[in-house]
Amino acid sequence: MDALRPVGRTLLRDRAYETLRDAIVRGDLAPGSVVRDSEVAERLGLSRAPVREALARLGDEGLVETKPQSYTRVTRLVSRVVRDAASVVRVMHELAARTAVPLLGPEGIRAMREANERFAAAVRTADVDAALRADDALHDVLVGASGNHALAATVERYTPLIRRVERHLFGDAGTCVSAVLHTRLIDACEAGDTEEAVRVTTEIWRALEGLADEATEPTTEATGLGARAGELGFGASTN
Template identity: 50%
Template sequence: MPIPPTSPGVDRGLLRDDVYRRLRDAIVDGTFTPGEQLRDLELAAWLGVSRTPVREALLRLAHSGLVLARPGRSTVVSPLDVRAVRDARDVVAAMHELAVREAVPVLTEADLAAMRDANRRFAAAVDSGNVESALRIDDELHGVLVRISGNRALATVLEQFTPTVRRAERLRFGSLRGRASVTRHDELIRLCAAGDVEGAAAVAYDTWHSLPSAGA
């Protein structure tokens, strides 16, 4: 085949998304602490990218409430605000409830097996005090239902507001309270397997809505 005259280059959309995820995760896991100033030039050097995707990522993080961008001044990591966490928690809980309602009628045995396996690994992570793994596997478990729902708008809302909830949730999975999530997951999976849409939706909502707010 003829060689194209120009190189396709790096997908700029993928680059922007990767920079956003790296900065988002660094805020959620505490690498960047509340009140810390974020300078786009320093962040660009750290990530090995230009300043443009960093600036775009900081704008997205501002919309999610993870940073405070003050035009002409500085951009800092947002404090863990009680009201912001509660608002985000309510939205995230409602979205997961909706995901369950849309997913349960079409779940397969393979989907349920994936959720059961995730919960076993989640329990092990909680017991060992591995907060990072617990959060990642929790996303994996609930992500089965989000994916099966096929609702892209729902997934977009969760991507925006879940990081705010996760900052507070780290406190939960780092304590004995994380064991309660294992039990809730078991009940959620049981109800999903039984085709109990209402019951499973209620458990999904309660699972997320029971998360502690900042300072709790």
């Protein structure tokens, strides 16, 4: 229940969206959990309107599913959906690398190396939150340097689907992208070798596509996995 806290009155729809998205990605709202907009609104200190808008956006992004007049619930981890998202994100990061490498300066390289150091440290201590934040920070350098807003928006939209799988499987073989691959990517960027940077980027994100086949979950209802939602104040009733 502490995972969701009241938000301010500005940008209410976006704040509700970010709070719910992060709770889903972290697993605080487990796959299959039924989400009531009234209870979310009460927990966040909002009216139901921005929460409904946030849930609609999450539905468009594949994180929740709605049956009209029946339920809204967190989607399960489905291999095909994850694979499709990972493929799109891979292509976007390849484009980011191709565009950004000629534009990167020393500050960008430094930021990537520092992010990779945080990533490696987090993996060693099995700190999934820190590892994923560092991974995002590293790749965001290239996305930002590309200057392509459509690219950035696409990455932002589909990455949460992949992050759910990474969190779900964290600690298993092949879960986290190797810091060694990151180092190869950074070295290529520093050398101005665009083609090598793109090749390594492809290798990194294809590894994540491979996680998709491990993502499928059983189709039990909102007990078990869904039971944690009750601890967060989201009951198994309808909207």
